[in-house]
Amino acid sequence: MTAPVHRYTTTCSWSGSTAVGYAAYDRTHAAAADPADTALALSSDPAFGGDPARLNPEQLVVLAASSCQLLSFLAVAARARLDVRDYRDEATATMPEDDKPVRLTEIVLHPHIVLAAGPSEERVRHLVEVAHRECFIANSLATPVRVEPTVEFVG
Incomplete structure (x- = not known):
């Protein structure tokens, strides 16, 4: 098949x-x-x-990377039975005009992830990495995509 x-x-x-x-x-x-x-x-x-x-198109590329990471993380977290309560990302990208050909040279995702108490921060960060490896958009881009999460737990 x-x-x-x-x-x-x-x-x-x-x-x-x-x-x-x-x-x-x-x-x-x-x-x-x-x-x-x-x-x-x-x-x-x-x-x-x-x-x-x-x-603009450059913003759409950054939004696509951010959205894909969000969806990938939620899927990984749900499969791992983590209770994610909130996920907000303020993604950034760099496009220097003096580095030819002009292109996005880096995308950095800054997700702030809020979860119910239970898992360790180390486990959550590992799952962020798993989600990044599974992100279709990040895997499709020549531009490096970096994820710098902050993790918060609520009672």
């Missing part, structure tokens, strides 16, 4: 005119991923002429 192959399809669309030159054309575009009902209105990073009120 062969393992299933998952396929993902997205659409991006833009219309307007670039005849006004690089500095003036509108970077706003739409993105969707069937079968999800929600479409996104995106732009480029404001440093490249984009609308700061809209998400």
